[in-house]
Amino acid sequence: GAVVSQHPSRVICKSGTSVKIECRSLDFQATTMFWYRQFPKQSLMLMATSNEGSKATYEQGVEKDKFLINHASLTLSTLTVTSAHPEDSSFYICSASGRSSYEQYFGPGTRLTVT
């Protein structure tokens, strides 16, 4: 099956700094990439959808200026958490799809801890 990687898998940063998380589709071209956030013991929550070369579509309640998403190529999307605060600590997961949006392949996730 298709493989999606995320980097880093874990990151600890200080409050006020920015953190970039990369999501790569390793063996297919991802037309669309999705970014999710997961709080402890809860299900995945969609943050935004990005299509290659265009601006991301954010879900209601997600601050686009805080969570910057770039989908510059068909194999790479990045999520930058700007001016991180402890409440941004969470597990961030990306997924990618090719031509069919229902075929989503999930990355392993990135655990962000803001101190």
Add this chain to the structure above:
Amino acid sequence: KNEVEQSPQNLTAQEGEFITINCSYSVGISALHWLQQHPGGGIVSLFMLSSGKKKHGRLIATINIQEKHSSLHITASHPRDSAVYICAVAGNQFYFGTGTSLTVIP
């Protein structure tokens, strides 16, 4: 009301037992995914199916489109199967179940 319901929420089994996790959904879908999330958080895609049955090793996933129901079976369960299993459906958007936490005791 959640679009995707999983049962049970928590499950403890003895090593070697046959395990079934159920998923019911209320929306029209193109595909259903079973995901495995380990205690460290990492997610692994187990299956994507839109009809019938798929098997991979000790894992079997079935789906009944008419009844809007899917099951994930684990045969000869092992402690390393301990994880949270998440059902997700692809309709006009993705909907996720809240997961089933499985603990397999040696």
